[in-house]
Amino acid sequence: MPNLNINGRSMSVDAANDTPLLWAIREQLQMTGTKFGCGAGLCGACTVHVNGEAVRSCQTALSDVVGKKITTIEGLSAKGDHPLQKAWIAEQVPQCGYCQSGQIMQAAALLSKNSNPTKEEVVEHMDGNLCRCMTYSRIQKAIMRAASEMRTASTATERRAT
Amino acid sequence: MNTHVKNATGEPADLSRRSFLVGSAAAGLALGYSAVPGLLGNDHALAATGNFDPSVWYSIAPDGIVTVTCGKADMGQHIASTMAQIISEELGSSWKDMRVQLASNDPKYNDPVLGAQITGGSWSTMMNFDAMSRAGAAGRIALTEAAAAAMGVPAGELVVRESTISHPKSKKSMTFAEIVKSGKITKTFTPDELKAIALKPADQYTMIGVSVPQLDIPSKTNGTAKYGIDVMLPGMVYGRVVTPPVRFGATVKSVDDSEAKKVKGFIKAVTLDDKTATTTGWVVAVADTYANARKAADALKITYDGGPNAKLSSESLLTEAKRLQALDDSGLFFVKQGDTAAAFGTAAKVMEAEYTTNINIHAPLEPMNATAQLQGDIWHMYSGNQFATRSGAIAAGAAGVDPKFVVMHQMWLGGGFGRRLDADMMVPAVQAAKAVGKPVKVIYSRENDMTMDFSRPLTFQKVKAGLDGDGKLIALNHDVVSAWPTKRWGIPDFLTPSVDKKGGLDGFTVNGADFFYTVPNHNVRAILNEMAHNATPSGQLRSVAPGWTFWAVESMVDELAHAVGKDPAQYRIDMLDGAGANAGGAQRLRNTLLAAMGMAGYGTKQLPKGEGMGVACVSSQERATASWTACVAHVAVAPSGEVKVKKLTVATDVGTQVHPDNIRAQVEGAALWGLSLAMYEKATLKDGGIEQTNFDSYTPLRMSQMPEVAVNVIANGEKATGVGEPAVTVIAPALGNAIFNACGARVRALPITAESVKAAMSKA
Numbered sequence: 001m002p003n004l005n006i007n008g009r010s011m012s013v014d015a016a017n018d019t020p021l022l023w024a025i026r027e028q029l030q031m032t033g034t035k036f037g038c039g040a041g042l043c044g045a046c047t048v049h050v051n052g053e054a055v056r057s058c059q060t061a062l063s064d065v066v067g068k069k070i071t072t073i074e075g076l077s078a079k080g081d082h083p084l085q086k087a088w089i090a091e092q093v094p095q096c097g098y099c100q101s102g103q104i105m106q107a108a109a110l111l112s113k114n115s116n117p118t119k120e121e122v123v124e125h126m127d128g129n130l131c132r133c134m135t136y137s138r139i140q141k142a143i144m145r146a147a148s149e150m151r152t153a154s155t156a157t158e159r160r161a162t
Numbered sequence: 163m164n165t166h167v168k169n170a171t172g173e174p175a176d177l178s179r180r181s182f183l184v185g186s187a188a189a190g191l192a193l194g195y196s197a198v199p200g201l202l203g204n205d206h207a208l209a210a211t212g213n214f215d216p217s218v219w220y221s222i223a224p225d226g227i228v229t230v231t232c233g234k235a236d237m238g239q240h241i242a243s244t245m246a247q248i249i250s251e252e253l254g255s256s257w258k259d260m261r262v263q264l265a266s267n268d269p270k271y272n273d274p275v276l277g278a279q280i281t282g283g284s285w286s287t288m289m290n291f292d293a294m295s296r297a298g299a300a301g302r303i304a305l306t307e308a309a310a311a312a313m314g315v316p317a318g319e320l321v322v323r324e325s326t327i328s329h330p331k332s333k334k335s336m337t338f339a340e341i342v343k344s345g346k347i348t349k350t351f352t353p354d355e356l357k358a359i360a361l362k363p364a365d366q367y368t369m370i371g372v373s374v375p376q377l378d379i380p381s382k383t384n385g386t387a388k389y390g391i392d393v394m395l396p397g398m399v400y401g402r403v404v405t406p407p408v409r410f411g412a413t414v415k416s417v418d419d420s421e422a423k424k425v426k427g428f429i430k431a432v433t434l435d436d437k438t439a440t441t442t443g444w445v446v447a448v449a450d451t452y453a454n455a456r457k458a459a460d461a462l463k464i465t466y467d468g469g470p471n472a473k474l475s476s477e478s479l480l481t482e483a484k485r486l487q488a489l490d491d492s493g494l495f496f497v498k499q500g501d502t503a504a505a506f507g508t509a510a511k512v513m514e515a516e517y518t519t520n521i522n523i524h525a526p527l528e529p530m531n532a533t534a535q536l537q538g539d540i541w542h543m544y545s546g547n548q549f550a551t552r553s554g555a556i557a558a559g560a561a562g563v564d565p566k567f568v569v570m571h572q573m574w575l576g577g578g579f580g581r582r583l584d585a586d587m588m589v590p591a592v593q594a595a596k597a598v599g600k601p602v603k604v605i606y607s608r609e610n611d612m613t614m615d616f617s618r619p620l621t622f623q624k625v626k627a628g629l630d631g632d633g634k635l636i637a638l639n640h641d642v643v644s645a646w647p648t649k650r651w652g653i654p655d656f657l658t659p660s661v662d663k664k665g666g667l668d669g670f671t672v673n674g675a676d677f678f679y680t681v682p683n684h685n686v687r688a689i690l691n692e693m694a695h696n697a698t699p700s701g702q703l704r705s706v707a708p709g710w711t712f713w714a715v716e717s718m719v720d721e722l723a724h725a726v727g728k729d730p731a732q733y734r735i736d737m738l739d740g741a742g743a744n745a746g747g748a749q750r751l752r753n754t755l756l757a758a759m760g761m762a763g764y765g766t767k768q769l770p771k772g773e774g775m776g777v778a779c780v781s782s783q784e785r786a787t788a789s790w791t792a793c794v795a796h797v798a799v800a801p802s803g804e805v806k807v808k809k810l811t812v813a814t815d816v817g818t819q820v821h822p823d824n825i826r827a828q829v830e831g832a833a834l835w836g837l838s839l840a841m842y843e844k845a846t847l848k849d850g851g852i853e854q855t856n857f858d859s860y861t862p863l864r865m866s867q868m869p870e871v872a873v874n875v876i877a878n879g880e881k882a883t884g885v886g887e888p889a890v891t892v893i894a895p896a897l898g899n900a901i902f903n904a905c906g907a908r909v910r911a912l913p914i915t916a917e918s919v920k921a922a923m924s925k926a
Contacts, residue, residue: 040857
């Protein structure tokens with residue numbers, strides 16, 4: 001019975017070691033924000049963070065993540081107010097919304113390392129995430145908006161510190 | 163819309179069902195619509211004590227929260243929020259007080275025009291605008307009368323704004339919450355009184371035309387929105403379907419579950435006995451978790467009889483289509499005007515061309531799923547579905563009960579695009595739940611979902627055009643051969659009588675061919691490809707027929723213009739003269755085309771070698787429900803045939819904008835769908851089965867393939883029309899025409915590939 005560190009909590013999961021992380025999160029832990037789309041790492045709907053990196057949870061066995069820090073959409077921010085989540089609302093990105101947890105998690109991994117990405121860097125980083133409603137231009141705008149907000153916030157923090 | 167679809171359930175639309183009830187929503191109880199303990203979904207029983215329920219469509223709680231029940235499937239078009247917006251306009255409520263929930267299949271939530279619960283055709287806003295406006299207005303009137311009585315002032319002196327009713331003279335005011343809490347609302351409305359309410363004139367709108375924040379969006383940024391796949395019921399187990407290698411017609415010969423029995427948590431393999439004929443040869447592996455159900459499914463050894471379609475391929479379907487088209491007595495006439503045969507005899511020039519489209523798969527990102535639970539006599543079905551009226555009946559058929567014993571619990575749809583008009587997912591859920599005696603959630607794998615799609619059919623169209631000495635189009639024969647998606651539903655009212663009354667045809671295979679150009683002699687034949695109909699049961703895919711009819715019409719019109727040396731845009735404008743029945747629509751389409759041309763700078767500059775602009779304009783979806791839409795596509799074509807789409811400029815006349823930002827989102831999404839279908843998506847049939855199984859071989863557009871899209875929305879004050887689909891249909895012909903202008907290559911098959919462009923170049 002693997003023990004998982006997920007969204008800052010330690011949880012034991014009643015599932016075999018080879019169970020895909022996706023299904024353990026959805027069924028055993030009943031956190032359904034992470035979505036099943038293709039089961040083959042082709043669409044990105046199941047994206048979560050493992051030690052800060054965006055991974056496809058449908059392609060990740062439980063045994064691979066024991067002892068690692070897992071973050072799902074439910075744990076990205078305390079109140080759903082990560083700059084990307086706020087930007088997703090400001091730009092009114094989602095249509096059906098099914099892919100958007102994965103899109104946000106994928107984008108969050110980019111911005112955690114690069115808060116000033118170019119459009120080309122955004123496209124390259126996001127190209128593995130399908131949006132069947134084709135909300136791509138709003139996803140791009142929202143990432144740029146969130147990046148800008150994060151830069152402003154970090155500048156403000158630096159100013160206060162000095 | 164086609165006027166005959168009104169009575170989809172076979173019952174006349176009954177206005178009295180929607181007569182206003184105050185404080186009562188008990189009509190559903192006889193069908194078992196009691197609240198389910200522990201229910202996760204959005205379908206709570208509404209009639210809470212102390213609420214004010216001015217109509218079935220919404221309820222106002224004592225805290226002033228207005229909860230709108232949306233009878234339409236919300237698949238990302240934000241229709242629930244749109245219904246709330248229309249109600250809020252007339253009710254006078256504050257947007258921050260509005261909430262939405264999704265309706266069950268109780269007939270009281272049927273579409274006021276269609277008389278059933280079905281979502282499609284870009285119909286919802288158009289067909290619900292009046293009913294929701296009247297519901298909102300009735301609530302305002304009832305609240306105002308109660309407030310007038312409480313304040314002791316004349317109702318006519320009261321002002322309603324932002325959920326507050328005030329009396330400027332005396333400075334008295336009451337909030338909606340205070341009025342509802344008082345319990346003094348007595349006003350009710352008969353259907354006639356409802357009809358007589360004077361609605362706001364457009365110049366007094368304060369909500370319609372405003373891009374308010376969509377009510378469903380926050381829940382779609384934090385993982386809390388509940389889709390069908392997210393339903394969890396106590397004691398629930400999981401089913402994974404095992405589908406045969408042949409799309410339709412296979413039967414199961416044997417199931418060996420000896421290896422599956424070694425999988426921990428495996429419960430049972432259930433072979434479906436589908437008397438609704440929705441599925442053939444399916445088995446469900448049921449286990450305690452979905453991971454174990456997958457393992458068990460993979461371990462099952464199943465043998466099949468492939469059935470009558472096991473040898474068919476896309477090539478066989480196309481060959482059969484061509485054979486049928488060549489017969490004089492095939493099909494039924496959708497349009498028959500003038501005498502085309504005589505006109506061809508006198509024509510100065512006759513041209514013919516054949517246009518094809520391949521099979522396309524819906525592939526919404528949420529794979530098909532359904533959860534079935536039997537409680538007492540009632541089957542509870544949880545799934546996001548676009549056609550609750552029929553899908554409930556299919557679930558009933560699978561269970562062997564009367565449809566009145568099925569309650570459909572609507573969920574948010576992780577994409578619809580027409581796929582969820584179908585009900586196949588109900589069958590394995592019901593029969594697995596029946597077999598194991600527990601609630602079962604069935605989830606298709608992506609492979610199940612792709613290979614068992616009710617796809618956009620392969621189509622073959624032949625167009626023959628006759629021109630007079632001035633190059634004017636005087637005769638057009640247009641034959642459309644395809645599977646008939648709507649015929650498959652078995653609802654006669656959904657078929658269109660042929661113009662010569664020789665039978666019912668599937669209008670959803672020829673809509674759009676009855677265009678707004680003035681052509682004095684015009685025939686359109688709808689021809690059923692029975693082989694394709696049986697082998698690849700087809701469905702409604704976003705934009706349906708206009709997705710292929712305009713590919714043929716708008717390509718052919720371009721070919722004609724070039725053949726007579728005229729500018730293709732001007733050639734169209736000349737034919738949009740508004741004569742006879744085309745009056746009004748033709749001019750709106752012309753104006754839209756001109757708007758797109760203006761935005762794109764069509765004809766204003768010399769483009770570099772290898773680049774071109776092409777135009778197309780459409781009256782999609784149907785003649786009576788058209789949103790007038792035009793596109794200028796700008797492409798660059800490499801000598802290899804590789805096409806780079808530089809920009810799509812789309813203009814659309816929607817009459818009235820309820821939510822400008824949402825219209826832009828829908829039109830842009832639809833245009834990119836059009837591009838994806840035109841260039842990136844292709845499915846093929848081989849040995850009776852769909853060859854593409856996942857997003858590696860069936861490849862919708864990704865972010866890196868997205869061109870610049872410019873959208874211009876024209877709102878000229880006419881009735882609000884739909885926006886989810888029309889822009890899909892205008893893209894492919896605009897692209898084909900742009901490619902021709904760029905390099906002289908005429909492509910007539912979708913999807914357009916570098917190879918097909920290169921091949922057409924050598925013919926140019």
